[in-house]
Amino acid sequence: MSPTALAFDEAITPELVSLRRQLHQAPEVSGEEAETAARISAYVGSLKPDTLLTALGGHGVAAVFDSGAPGPSVLFRCELDGLPIHDIGDVDWRSCTAGKGHLCGHDGHMAIIAGLAGAMAARRPVRGRVIVLFQPAEETGAGAAAVIADPAFKTIEPDYAFALHNLPGVPLGAVGIRAGAFNFASEGLSIRLEGKTAHASQPEAGLSPAAAMCELIAGLPALPARIGMAPEDALVTLVHARLGEAAFGIAPGEADVWATLRSVNNDLQERLMASARALAAEVAARHGLELALATRDGFHACHNDAEATALVERAFTAERVAVHRVDAPFRWSEDFGLFGSVTKSALFVLGAGVDHPRLHNPDYDFPDVLIGQGVRLFERVARDLCG
Template sequence: MALTNSDIVELTAWRRHLHARPEVSGEEKQTAQDVVRMLRSCAPDSVLTAMGGHGVAAVWESAAPGPTVMFRAELDALPIAELSDLPYRSTRPGKGHLCGHDGHMTILAGLARMIARSRPERGRVVVMFQPAEEDGSGAAAVIADPRFSQIAPDYAFALHNLPGVPLGKAALQPGPANCASVGLRIFLTGKTSHASVPEAGVSPSMALARLMPALTALGPGGDLVPGFRLATVTHARLGERAFGIAPGEAELLVTLRALTDADMADLEAQATQLARQEAEAAGLGLAISRHDAFDACENDPEATTHLARAIEAVGIPRAEFDLPMRASEDFGRFGQHARAAMVFLGAGERHPMLHNPDYDFPDALIAPAVAMFDRVRRDLTG
């Protein structure tokens, strides 16, 4: 079985409909409604809505025992203005589907059609539309939803398009796939004073100046080998934008990245301790908050084998691309509850990069990706 020409036309139109109506993390209400309407024609046995926010999960059951196999896509877009002249460009200022989640959702929509035409013979199949992937909060919220226990997947699969890799070629291997990361907001507070008498205040300027290179030194980057760590200062602010005021506060944002969750925890502890030491030495108040926290994403060997067999069976060529990636992916948390694997499909060597304002998902990936996932679920559930 394969998608028909009519399927491809309809799915492409649906993808472009989603593209024109992006919703960012935590705001995906209309997108979720579009998904639920799409699923009606695919006759799932149950549809769970509002999972972990606006998440949607459809379930197809069988009468025979077998594994629960879950396929996951993301609902959210980015808070980036789209710059294009596409007829289906974003209609929402400052927001755009510039990571391809509209395409990933469409692939699961195509898979849902295939499941409806050939239901599982054993076990069950779940298609999960996860909210809030971009800020790293969605998978944890879905898993924390009490109804997630009704799904309890044995296997979980996902994909991501990958610009820079030849169109349609697949990058896949067992082991680490994406780094863990977390954003730290370090807020230092002292006391303002008149710029003519800075000694009358407590300035965080020198602490801020020392922290930036010191934090960077904790994660120098380099090759993605065991022990890889990277600390990237992404924003710094000192005091007021004025000449007459010696600063009394400073803000520093740093993104920490590591190959494993254990290394991530150690790097975060070192960064936190460094900030505390600098604040204490300078007589400053300190507040640290965590944001955009992603666990490491690791491909389970057995789940990876199922994907590899499907890729070969449907004729998708393999890419010469080494994993893991420095970028993070919220799919990693599902790997703590199931045998999970993610495959990366090339979007084209010269395709605009992810999060670029002119990015658009390649519709040519829809049919082969549906065929790949459909083969995986047939191998596991009949």
């Protein structure tokens, strides 16, 4: 493959670093990204895209760079939201909002996609159109569904969709991808057991959920093996449990157990969730307890299309980047997975450094040096498809 000339200019990296740090200082959590969206809209709007969509699926922003000639529609997506975690980073651009921080790198991902928009503005695609999407509510798994369900999405529905996620623990700047399963599906399940309180001196006068709660705490993590799922394909993680009130005079009457269920694909995930619900119902009924179930933070599995993956791998080769081998899908989840249901999609990882603070750590900060590399990789893909 002959190298494709790129429009991205390394001289604009300081501008993107500045944008990234401004975003880092003003994080907003899922569903509350109004100011972040306004800042992004102003930046991308100044590049004079052919179309600028706002309020997409909530606070989503999309800009279209259209050649006016027949060709594919190619979407590049990043995330707008931060996390409800206090930022303790020792940097001048630390979060100014108590209890909230860009501790997953979405600020860096936004800077990369903004840089790609700048490259498309500097030299429009020759055929088809390039779409940059800043998606809301990634951290809760609600954003992709809201964007795709928005009637305006039909006007930008792509033939291909691409995304990246930085990944600490991988050498700085190394990239990794694999076709097929790439990220697990996941969903949170909350189980509430209700009996009847009593005086602690007469527990027999009430109905305690303690024994049932203990059964679920032991049974849920063992559930994948119990129903015949391999350990590399599914897991259940207990994340919260509460029994009654913190009072020595009261025998408890209610309990809560929360768990996150993860599977390598959506079919296994449905089966695992159904089995967890059935286990909770069986335990509650046997102990004579009322049961209430709820789910939240549901993520589809990310499955990389073979053709889209090959296009990303060509960009790796053209940019001569170090490749980190990905032998198995990642157990963490990403809200990009749902895009695979409407188009050919691929997600890859970009190493943030072997010893870098991990994602969601309170001292995590996106490595600015990755911004230029991320722009160049995405632009390679865009130029290969759209010229």
